Amino acid sequence: NLQRTGAFKIRGALSRMNGLSEAEKARGVVSYSSGNHALGLARSARITGSTAVVVMPSEAPGAKIEAVRGLGAEVVLYERDSEDSAEVVAKVIAQTGRVEVPPSAHPEVLAGAGTVALELLEDTKARLDSVIAPCGGGGLTAATAALMAEDSPQTQVFAAEPALFDDTKRSLASGERVANPKGQRTICDAIMTPIPGELTFSINRRLLAGGVTASDAEVRAAMRFAFEHFRIVTEPGAVVGLAAILNGQVPMEGRSVATVITGGNIDTARFAALLEGESDA
Structure with a gap:
């Protein structure tokens, strides 16, 4: 909890970002998160010269949503009970060509x-x-x-x-x-x-x-x-x-x-x- 971005999640996000090629970083990254991976990914994208889109539940704490935006990431909100975050991420990838950096599945x-x-x-x-x-x-x-x-x-x-x-x-x-x-x-x-x-x-x-x-x-x-x-x-x-x-x-x-x-x-x-x-x- 004393890490940059206030959670351990930046460790995984930055590890994956450092493994991307320069071409992939130029395309930008996308993921889903209720907050901590979102913050870690937004900061990691900034550190590595990339950009990030994060799919977040609409009911996520407002402080986390604003903090993610404050780090330069675009936030796409979805409804937890009626939408599938993976499907929203897939739609963003289809529209933008971004690379997915999942919270854990890599x-x-x-x-x-x-x-x-x-x-x-x-x-x-x-x-x-x-x-x-x-x-x-x-x-x-x-x-x-x-x-x-x-x-x-x-x-x-x-x-x-x-x-x-x-x-x-x-x-x-x-x-x-x-x-x-x-x-x-x-x-x-x-x-x-x-x-x-x-x-x-x-x-x-x-x-x-x-x-x-x-x-x-x-x-x-x-x-x-x-x-x-x-x-x-x-x-x-x-x-x-x-x-x-x-x-x-x-x-x-x-x-x-x-x-x-x-x-x-x-x-x-x-x-x-x-x-x-x-x-x-």
């Missing part, structure tokens, strides 16, 4: 996300029993699990999700991708995804130890905990792993457990309201 994006896990191992300097990673499309969990399988095979990796958007947990149990029901909402806007990604789930199905969840009330409590104990401002989806630890779903006694605080893109009014117990979901 090896170079996953490689960028994996640097989070690499730095976690470097900083821990001791046995790490479990990592609890917030999970939307599954990119961070997949990258973390792949890195741990190679460099720290004793470390279990768990996906942490909002209770009403536990598609990865349910998909792991069923052995196939299972979608979330339409119409549900959570305060965790950054990880409010419809279904696990094909590429990421193919990795998560093999390597994850399981899934844990947290309610919106537990997420708000985790935001408060992070602020009071660590003096950091977090957005809701960023602390769902911490919330799962605090609600007792993660064994702690005698174990070394880590979680990733993935973003802090939230405006002052919403942060204060959520700490007071209000819900905007």
Whole structure:
């Protein structure tokens, strides 16, 4: 959450942008995102001399939409319950010839996300029993699990999700991708995804130890905990792993457990309201 653009997502976006040819950068890029990948892609496009179009849900936090525009990207809004973001992206590509830089479904994006896990191992300097990673499309969990399988095979990796958007947990149990029901909402806007990604789930199905969840009330409590104990401002989806630890779903006694605080893109009014117990979901 202390990265440029306020979330880890710039790592994957910039990794993919650096892999594009000069001709591809000249065509520009496009993706879909509820905010953090959008910010990372907009900044990465600016850094690499390209341009970006981002497809965002109309209900995304206004502060994120304006921040994406402020970084020079064009924002195309869509309706989450009646439109498919992938179809909107495909339409933009057909009309403009832009190159897609997905939030997680590309090896170079996953490689960028994996640097989070690499730095976690470097900083821990001791046995790490479990990592609890917030999970939307599954990119961070997949990258973390792949890195741990190679460099720290004793470390279990768990996906942490909002209770009403536990598609990865349910998909792991069923052995196939299972979608979330339409119409549900959570305060965790950054990880409010419809279904696990094909590429990421193919990795998560093999390597994850399981899934844990947290309610919106537990997420708000985790935001408060992070602020009071660590003096950091977090957005809701960023602390769902911490919330799962605090609600007792993660064994702690005698174990070394880590979680990733993935973003802090939230405006002052919403942060204060959520700490007071209000819900905007």
